[in-house]
Structures are given as C-alpha cells and as structure tokens.
C-alpha cells in the first residue's frame with residue numbers, strides 16, 4: 001500500500017499536470033491513493049509577477065477542479081484545498097467551498113512562494129483556526145526563499161498546537177538539517193519526501209522517528225514518470241532496507257492515514 005501525500009493537478013506556466021497523468025502514473029508505479037491540490041490556485045507567477053489578465057481561476061474555481069477530480073475517483077484521490085491568502089483570503093466563499101467539497105476534502109495546502117506570504121502572516125490565521133475547527137492537517141511548501149523558510153512553518157505550528165503541519169520538501173534547496181531539527185522540536189510538525197534526498201529522509205527517521213515522515217513527490221510535475229526520479233526510486237527500493245518494516249509502512253501510508261483521517 002502506497003499513499004502519495006503530495007500530488008498536483010493544473011496547467012500553468014511551464015507546468016502541465018493533467019489529472020490523467022496522475023491516474024496513469026499511479027497505475028504504472030503502484031500508487032494506491034493520492035492527496036491532490038490544484039496548482040492553478042497560485043497567486044503570482046513563477047517570477048512573482050501578477051497573473052495574466054485573462055487568468056481564469058479564483059480560490060473557489062481552482063479548488064473545484066480538485067474536488068471534481070476526487071469525486072470522479074473516490075477511494076483513490078483525496079483533495080487538499082490550496083489557499084489564496086494574499087489576493088483573496090478566508091471568507092464565506094471559502095467555507096462554502098469546503099462545505100460543498102464535503103468528505104473528499106482531507107486538508108489545506110499553502111504555497112508561501114506562490115502567495116508571496118510567510119506562514120506567520122496575519123492573513124493565514126483564520127485559515128489555521130478553521131483547520132483546527134475542522135480537524136484538517138495543513139501542508140506547506142518549504143524552501144530557502146524569503147517566504148517559504150522552514151522557520152515560518154515551525155512558528156505557525158508552534159502557535160497552533162492542535163493542528164498538524166506537514167513541512168513539504170523539508171526545506172527545498174537546503175541540506176535539510178535545520179528543517180529536520182525544527183520538525184523534531186514540535187509534536188505536531190511533520191516532513192514529506194518531495195525532492196528530499198533519501199539520506200535526509202533517513203536522518204529524520206533515525207533521529208525523531210518514522211511517524212515524522214510522509215511519502216510525497218509533487219507527481220506529476222515531471223510528467224507520468226515523475227516516480228522514476230532517482231530519489232523516488234530509492235524510496236521504493238534501497239530505503240526499504242534501511243528502516244524496519246513497520247517504519248516503512250508508516251512512511252509509505254500509515255502516517256498519511258492517521259494525519260489525513262483516511
């Protein structure tokens with residue numbers, strides 16, 4: 001059983017992540033379940049320019065794409081709502097979106113780089129209170145840019161002890177060491193394996209336990225063979241020999257089942 005906790009759909013900029021790529025790659029690589037969020041909920045483009053004037057999506061419609069995808073693939077696809085705290089924010093429409101989505105919604109997702117907003121910003125607060133109310137875990141892109149730093153994810157997690165936070169990428173573009181320490185310091189903070197070197201994943205597990213790491217990949221960001229990347233090949237292969245069987249099961253699906261209530 002394998003659950004990929006970090007998957008996207010959406011066509012924008014240089015990204016072409018069609019729902020059928022998700023389904024085809026899951027079949028090809030034996031992935032049983034994916035937690036998916038919609039990349040077209042970005043608030044700025046890759047260079048932090050405003051989105052093109054003819055941009056079709058708002059917080060509601062971007063996420064309805066994920067909800068529709070999850071509904072069409074019940075039992076294989078769960079939806080994470082990608083929030084737009086800077087240009088839209090938490091409002092009645094957001095609550096309506098979540099209520100309309102119903103049981104296929106499993107959590108919230110933030111991308112501080114594409115929102116140009118750190119997790120410590122005031123605009124994020126109402127989303128996090130809502131996550132606490134609904135029992136949703138929150139997944140956050142983390143990297144070394146000014147908005148996405150692991151320490152901001154840590155601060156948000158510290159301020160909301162009753163919400164579980166997944167620090168995606170464990171600090172993309174870093175050696176992961178600082179982010180691993182932050183994850184180890186809070187009981188409600190976790191990491192995922194998306195573009196994380198297997199040695200770093202192993203370090204987190206050996207230091208703070210297998211319950212701290214979730215398998216995630218950004219599939220299908222590199223197309224239907226994203227899972228063929230050497231990092232993911234290693235998680236499917238050698239990595240298995242380096243942790244106990246029970247720990248491996250936690251990382252590949254058990255932690256996701258527990259945190260996302262699957």
Ligand SMILES: [Zn+2]
Pocket residue numbers: 006008141218
């Ligand atoms: Zn991602």
